Amino acid sequence: MNRTWWKESVVYQIYPRSFCDSNDDGVGDLRGIISKLDYLHALGVDVVWLCPVYKSPNDDNGYDISDYHDIMPEFGTLADWEELLAGLHARGIRLVMDLVVNHTSDEHPWFVQSRQSKDNPYRDYYIWRPGKDGREPNNWLSHFGGSAWEFDPRTGEYYLHLFSRKQPDLNWENPQVRREVYRMMRWWLDKGIDGFRMDVINMISKAPGLPDAEPEPGERYAYGGRYFLNGPRLMEFLQEMKREVLQHYDLLTVGETPGVTPEIAAQLTDEQTGVLNMVFQFEHMGLDSEGLKWRVRPWSLLEMKQVMTRWQKGLEARGWNSIYLTNHDQPRAVSRFGDDRRFRVPSAKLLATFTLLLQGTPYIYQGEEIGMTNVAFPSIADYRDIETLNFYREAVEVRGVPPAVALAAIHAKSRDNARTPMQWDSSPNAGFTAGNPWIPVNPNYPEINVQQALADPDSILHYYRRLIRLRKEHPVAVYGRYDLLLADHPQLYVFTRTLEPDRLLVILNFSSEPARFQLPAALPAAGHALLIANYPVDAAEDLRSTTLRPWEARVYRVA
Numbered sequence: 001m002n003r004t005w006w007k008e009s010v011v012y013q014i015y016p017r018s019f020c021d022s023n024d025d026g027v028g029d030l031r032g033i034i035s036k037l038d039y040l041h042a043l044g045v046d047v048v049w050l051c052p053v054y055k056s057p058n059d060d061n062g063y064d065i066s067d068y069h070d071i072m073p074e075f076g077t078l079a080d081w082e083e084l085l086a087g088l089h090a091r092g093i094r095l096v097m098d099l100v101v102n103h104t105s106d107e108h109p110w111f112v113q114s115r116q117s118k119d120n121p122y123r124d125y126y127i128w129r130p131g132k133d134g135r136e137p138n139n140w141l142s143h144f145g146g147s148a149w150e151f152d153p154r155t156g157e158y159y160l161h162l163f164s165r166k167q168p169d170l171n172w173e174n175p176q177v178r179r180e181v182y183r184m185m186r187w188w189l190d191k192g193i194d195g196f197r198m199d200v201i202n203m204i205s206k207a208p209g210l211p212d213a214e215p216e217p218g219e220r221y222a223y224g225g226r227y228f229l230n231g232p233r234l235m236e237f238l239q240e241m242k243r244e245v246l247q248h249y250d251l252l253t254v255g256e257t258p259g260v261t262p263e264i265a266a267q268l269t270d271e272q273t274g275v276l277n278m279v280f281q282f283e284h285m286g287l288d289s290e291g292l293k294w295r296v297r298p299w300s301l302l303e304m305k306q307v308m309t310r311w312q313k314g315l316e317a318r319g320w321n322s323i324y325l326t327n328h329d330q331p332r333a334v335s336r337f338g339d340d341r342r343f344r345v346p347s348a349k350l351l352a353t354f355t356l357l358l359q360g361t362p363y364i365y366q367g368e369e370i371g372m373t374n375v376a377f378p379s380i381a382d383y384r385d386i387e388t389l390n391f392y393r394e395a396v397e398v399r400g401v402p403p404a405v406a407l408a409a410i411h412a413k414s415r416d417n418a419r420t421p422m423q424w425d426s427s428p429n430a431g432f433t434a435g436n437p438w439i440p441v442n443p444n445y446p447e448i449n450v451q452q453a454l455a456d457p458d459s460i461l462h463y464y465r466r467l468i469r470l471r472k473e474h475p476v477a478v479y480g481r482y483d484l485l486l487a488d489h490p491q492l493y494v495f496t497r498t499l500e501p502d503r504l505l506v507i508l509n510f511s512s513e514p515a516r517f518q519l520p521a522a523l524p525a526a527g528h529a530l531l532i533a534n535y536p537v538d539a540a541e542d543l544r545s546t547t548l549r550p551w552e553a554r555v556y557r558v559a
Ligand code: TEU
Pocket: 060, 063, 064, 100, 143, 163, 199, 200, 256, 258, 293, 328, 329, 387
């Protein structure tokens, strides 16, 4: 297996709108990030992934881009961005930008042109179709609810938008579109950035003919994923991107790929023949849903072990994994996979241990390092996310779901759980802004904040710093082979990492109850050295048979 910096790196994801507001207009910005660079450096992360900062009307908080070559004025200027890049590089931190090229904003000049007339030179930059029997060209559902097609009266045709109607899909079948994208990528790379996180990159190739999907009984629209996820020309387009752009630079590339399987991911990330370094898979994000994300169910540890093990083994010695438990689209990790009431601190540390000790590049999402939790706003008026607002409107107004039921689903799953402002200190608005924040802060900020965490040597934050250091000091933590032990244990997730002659043993009690542990016979009976743990451990303890406390996490070097 090749050794490279992007395998050894720990990535920190910043959602700029919610990170730090430098001018008190209530919106996080680039100068706010610049003011926190020493904080990131002290945490020990190697790479920052910056969510979109390009010009955007913000229908989907920057994922609807109207100018790829400029910065959103609310966030600052290109000069601020250059200063941010320099400040990161001066601290040895690399910068990965978000690349959103499945779609643009409807306010992008290409689309403004495209909708003018059927013979406009930009018409074919997007996916236009005439209606079928007075209805949409097909029955695909948008990710944000309703039809994926919008009728445009000026030319009497519909355009495709897999996300909001203000996010028209680019037509990747058009070689001119692809050339424009590659040129734009080179423009940013030549400024010195270190990689791209590629938004829904496995949606760029749609099945020819755009066939109807199969709706649930009684439904008009259906999720058309089988016709646009991992489509027929995906590999070809990405090979072309690799040839035209990626292979000429030393980069970290990570594709966001909903609906990807380990088999497809292995092809995409194959060290010889692949196109990307790694992808974000979504299988573990689906464990607490019944089909639709809003239909919440409890997740099970046995399923989690099966999914993660399939991914660890599926890419072994061939591709590379990315490891994450949350991001700007997901609930907070400690609220979802830990216990944010009785065991917030130990469970957040356990999840940190899990994320940093699996094989793959770990991603930490802002606030995760201090154990920020989900928020339960009392009213829909407190929410901002387009997906959340559309879900609520359709559930309550169209389907007659009681508001309290819809709100309960939102409390569990809304993307705004991850988008409340970063909690810096216990001053008003958590030190995020002295103005009026664009979204309310989580009311638990007086207890959960960076200032508190820096002052407490036992904090989640300091534990992350130790873990990050541990990962750097032990190549086995990066490159070691993963093997699952005690696969059927209902509370414990136990695995080893092996890079001959080194071996690590990771023991995680994923429950709020004590758990019995018996050392598997395959491991030596004694002499294991404890590298890190989230509770004090008695050095004289006999590891052959012991009990782990709620959410206890330990990493040993095997004798
Ligand atoms: O997300 C794509 C995606 O498939 C999901 O994570 C999506 O957010 C879904 O609604 C979750 O329930 C990416 C971005 O990360 C997301 O913020 C954007 O809204 C989306 O693409 C469109 O660009």
